[in-house]
Amino acid sequence: MRRARLTALTAVTTAAALAAVTGCTEKSKAGDDAVKVTASDKKCEVSKKEFPAGHVELAVENKGSKVTEVYILFPDDRIVTERENIGPGTKQNLTAEVKAGAYRIACVPGMKGKGIRQDVRATGGGKVAERDPRLDKAVAEYRAYTQAQADETMPKVKVFTDAVRKGDLAAAKKAYAPSRIGWERTEPVAESFGDIDPKVDVRADGLEEGQDLAKDWTGWHRLERALWKDKKIGQREKDLATRLDKDLTDWQKRVGKAEITPSSMANGAKELLDEVATGKVTGEEERYSHTDLVDFKANVEGAEKAYALLRPVAAENDPALAKELDKQFAALDKLLDTHRAGPDSYTFTSYEKVGKADRKELHDGVNALAEPLSKLAAAVVKKSK
Amino acid sequence: MTEDTNQTGQTGQTDDTQHTDRADAGAPSRRSLLGWGGAGLALGAAAAGGAVAMARSDSGDDVVPAGATGAAVAFHGAHQAGIATGVQDRLHFAAFDVKTDDREEFVTLLKEWTKAAARMTAGHAVGEGAFGGLAEAPPDDTGEALGLKPSRLTLTIGFGPSLFEKYGDAFGLTGKRPKALVDLPKFPGDNLDPARGGGDLCVQACADDPQVAVHAIRNLARIGFGKVAIRWSQLGFGKTSSTTPEAQTPRNLMGFKDGTRNISGTDGKALAEHVWVGAKDGPDWMVGGSYLVARRIRMHIETWDRTSLQEQEDIFGRDKGEGAAVGKAKERDEPFLRAMKPDAHVRLAHPRSNGGATILRRGYSFTDGTDGLGRLDAGLFFLAYQRDVRKGFIPVQRSLAASDALNEYIQHVGSAVFAIPPGVRDTNDWWGRALFTGKA
Numbered sequence: 157m158r159r160a161r162l163t164a165l166t167a168v169t170t171a172a173a174l175a176a177v178t179g180c181t182e183k184s185k186a187g188d189d190a191v192k193v194t195a196s197d198k199k200c201e202v203s204k205k206e207f208p209a210g211h212v213e214l215a216v217e218n219k220g221s222k223v224t225e226v227y228i229l230f231p232d233d234r235i236v237t238e239r240e241n242i243g244p245g246t247k248q249n250l251t252a253e254v255k256a257g258a259y260r261i262a263c264v265p266g267m268k269g270k271g272i273r274q275d276v277r278a279t280g281g282g283k284v285a286e287r288d289p290r291l292d293k294a295v296a297e298y299r300a301y302t303q304a305q306a307d308e309t310m311p312k313v314k315v316f317t318d319a320v321r322k323g324d325l326a327a328a329k330k331a332y333a334p335s336r337i338g339w340e341r342t343e344p345v346a347e348s349f350g351d352i353d354p355k356v357d358v359r360a361d362g363l364e365e366g367q368d369l370a371k372d373w374t375g376w377h378r379l380e381r382a383l384w385k386d387k388k389i390g391q392r393e394k395d396l397a398t399r400l401d402k403d404l405t406d407w408q409k410r411v412g413k414a415e416i417t418p419s420s421m422a423n424g425a426k427e428l429l430d431e432v433a434t435g436k437v438t439g440e441e442e443r444y445s446h447t448d449l450v451d452f453k454a455n456v457e458g459a460e461k462a463y464a465l466l467r468p469v470a471a472e473n474d475p476a477l478a479k480e481l482d483k484q485f486a487a488l489d490k491l492l493d494t495h496r497a498g499p500d501s502y503t504f505t506s507y508e509k510v511g512k513a514d515r516k517e518l519h520d521g522v523n524a525l526a527e528p529l530s531k532l533a534a535a536v537v538k539k540s541k
Numbered sequence: 542m543t544e545d546t547n548q549t550g551q552t553g554q555t556d557d558t559q560h561t562d563r564a565d566a567g568a569p570s571r572r573s574l575l576g577w578g579g580a581g582l583a584l585g586a587a588a589a590g591g592a593v594a595m596a597r598s599d600s601g602d603d604v605v606p607a608g609a610t611g612a613a614v615a616f617h618g619a620h621q622a623g624i625a626t627g628v629q630d631r632l633h634f635a636a637f638d639v640k641t642d643d644r645e646e647f648v649t650l651l652k653e654w655t656k657a658a659a660r661m662t663a664g665h666a667v668g669e670g671a672f673g674g675l676a677e678a679p680p681d682d683t684g685e686a687l688g689l690k691p692s693r694l695t696l697t698i699g700f701g702p703s704l705f706e707k708y709g710d711a712f713g714l715t716g717k718r719p720k721a722l723v724d725l726p727k728f729p730g731d732n733l734d735p736a737r738g739g740g741d742l743c744v745q746a747c748a749d750d751p752q753v754a755v756h757a758i759r760n761l762a763r764i765g766f767g768k769v770a771i772r773w774s775q776l777g778f779g780k781t782s783s784t785t786p787e788a789q790t791p792r793n794l795m796g797f798k799d800g801t802r803n804i805s806g807t808d809g810k811a812l813a814e815h816v817w818v819g820a821k822d823g824p825d826w827m828v829g830g831s832y833l834v835a836r837r838i839r840m841h842i843e844t845w846d847r848t849s850l851q852e853q854e855d856i857f858g859r860d861k862g863e864g865a866a867v868g869k870a871k872e873r874d875e876p877f878l879r880a881m882k883p884d885a886h887v888r889l890a891h892p893r894s895n896g897g898a899t900i901l902r903r904g905y906s907f908t909d910g911t912d913g914l915g916r917l918d919a920g921l922f923f924l925a926y927q928r929d930v931r932k933g934f935i936p937v938q939r940s941l942a943a944s945d946a947l948n949e950y951i952q953h954v955g956s957a958v959f960a961i962p963p964g965v966r967d968t969n970d971w972w973g974r975a976l977f978t979g980k981a
Contacts, residue, residue, distance in 0.1 A: 419677050484767060512736070516770075520640055524767030534678030 200263035232295035309338030317397035341458035344424035384444035449504035611690030623695030632777030636740025664691035699959025728942035737955035777905020798864035829963030837955030858885030
């Protein structure tokens with residue numbers, strides 16, 4: 157959890173990130189230069205695969221039987237612009253300002269899945285430095301990972317919220333920590349939206365001046381307090397469970413569209429370790445349930461995933477750093493295993509039972525990893541021209 | 542808190558190989574510019590008058606000591622700086638635990654630390670500096686000392702007994718633990734917190750500017766992440782002993798002058814006799830080094846303050862104003878021990894009461910805020926350097942712990958002992974080289 161603030165994902169711009177692009181949609185008639193996009197249930201046809209950089213207009217016609225959506229994407233699946241809810245038999249136009257470079261146009265019939273894609277290219281204008289294709293791949297895979305985490309998390313959230321709604325204290329307690337794992341693994345991405353984190357993952361001390369603890373505190377930790385401290389589930393808690401479902405559905409819908417760059421991935425990995433260092437090692441995050449080590453593990457796994465995807469490039473640019481990171485990830489995982497019920501288990505020692513010396517040991521392990529991890533972004537962008 | 546440790550040779554003779562304010566790189570030593578007494582006395586005036594002193598800069602490696610609080614103390618020399626060096630105003634002391642069993646990695650850290658220490662003591666930033674580097678990477682230096690003077694920063698490294706016990710095999714140190722590096726016995730009245738004591742390594746950072754000392758420890762800790770981790774650390778704000786006896790003797794938090802008869806930093810004979818490990822002492826890697834005892838001594842400030850003046854003076858064996866021994870007129874008059882009460886602190890701590898045991902004290906007052914009961918968490922962070930712990934701190938503390946009247950007002954709560962290797966000779970040398978390579 158974090159108080160709303162700009163995270164690296166939104167704050168960091170890199171040379172590798174293509175220049176800012178603005179997109180908008182309009183219903184007015186398309187000009188003659190427009191790229192015609194004919195969407196059907198099986199196809200996504202474009203009238204031209206190359207167009208001049210600058211103002212580009214897509215004239216979309218949905219000839220299929222399903223509602224569709226059309227995107228212009230960067231090679232790493234970041235969205236340049238999009239138009240949703242294009243009904244069967246209707247036409248829509250969308251425009252964007254694009255620099256020269258590679259793009260994709262995607263039609264998503266039924267508005268589900270990755271859709272049907274066409275590679276296109278904006279030509280002329282200033283030549284924009286192209287990114288190492290391996291980094292585009294890393295970003296695309298990381299984007300898929302964050303979506304998969306959200307998709308896998310939702311059923312686990314439902315187990316938790318169903319138990320709360322049934323008033324089943326024991327079942328709710330059991331389902332609490334597992335419902336948070338996917339969120340914790342991808343937290344920097346979720347936090348980049350700004351508005352979701354304060355609804356679902358805020359702690360009592362995270363409320364702002366003027367906010368009412370009784371009325372304005374929502375999300376996991378509010379329910380955590382009800383289950384472990386108050387030890388009762390009332391109507392308010394049942395309502396909050398439903399609200400949690402809704403807010404996390406919002407996350408699931410939006411997570412795939414987050415702005416992600418190679419350096420924001422690297423910094424996101426470091427931020428996950430920062431989360432561990434400031435919230436989990438101290439036992440502040442899960443102060444009632446003491447399931448801090450589950451979050452801890454999930455944070456490290458999320459960081460490890462981002463690192464693994466960036467590793468091929470990082471290892472080439474800075475072999476010593478990659479060696480150190482391999483070593484420190486392994487060491488921290490090993491240390492966490494000593495507090496784990498068994499391999500692959502997500503049952504960890506209750507944090508109130510982790511003594512001072514063990515907490516120091518964990519903190520030392522976090523420092524040992526986070527320090528080299530803070531150098532990953534530089535190693536990734538170094539030669540990525 | 543040994544108030545009085547006499548030394549035998551007070552002739553004031555100096556041996557040029559013995560001081561720590563050495564003249565490296567052709568720069569004149571501070572001593573040759575001002576002399577020891579002048580350096581100490583000039584501190585306040587120089588600071589107030591804005592005397593020209595070297596500013597921290599990030600270009601060039603020449604160090605021009607200016608004899609004021611801002612000057613640089615030479616890092617290289619036969620002995621580590623920070624022992625006989627005139628005591629600076631502030632301290633940040635850190636003890637570290639080793640987190641790797643890879644010898645190569647540990648040696649690399651010692652080399653990196655040495656390089657960073659040489660830069661910081663000269664007033665330079667670590668690595669490639671605090672700004673101007675890659676925008677995507679955190680800067681090498683943390684930046685809070687930019688624009689500050691070198692502030693006579695000294696960085697002094699030590700190796701604890703646990704380094705030899707825990708990493709003897711991994712680091713090839715088996716059999717290299719010096720006999721003089723003993724585990725301290727338990728003294729009566731000790732209430733030691735393991736979290737505030739021990740450590741495989743220590744670094745003592747002393748400077749006239751607290752931010753410079755804190756910056757040094759912070760950056761060394763950062764370089765060390767993954768290889769070493771801070772076990773405990775202590776800030777000190779007021780020196781309680783000086784190694785410049787010509788200067789005004791500082792006072793401890795009990796309000797008494799402390800260190801009147803401390804070993805002078807220029808008294809080569811006394812240093813050789815009581816502080817530096819000699820060639821015959823062994824082991825070879827320690828020759829020119831010393832042994833450090835660190836004790837966190839909590840003072841019961843509030844009860845002390847309610848004690849009558851007479852009782853306070855009886856407890857110390859000196860008067861509070863002048864600092865003269867019982868029955869004497871002046872601070873530096875030779876004390877007559879039998880005039881003092883049998884349990885007086887000065888009497889019990891005196892070398893003549895301990896078979897000649899003499900140590901060089903370099904302690905600092907500390908106040909870590911208040912405890913939960915509203916009492917000042919304050920006292921003395923006692924640092925003592927000696928040639929052999931068995932002939933220095935241990936006999937003195939045995940006698941104090943058994944009978945010192947002061948014990949009612951103090952409690953030892955932290956303890957550590959370290960072997961302080963000899964100095965880093967030049968830019969090719971590094972902290973602990975002789976220990977790790979076996980070559981002197």
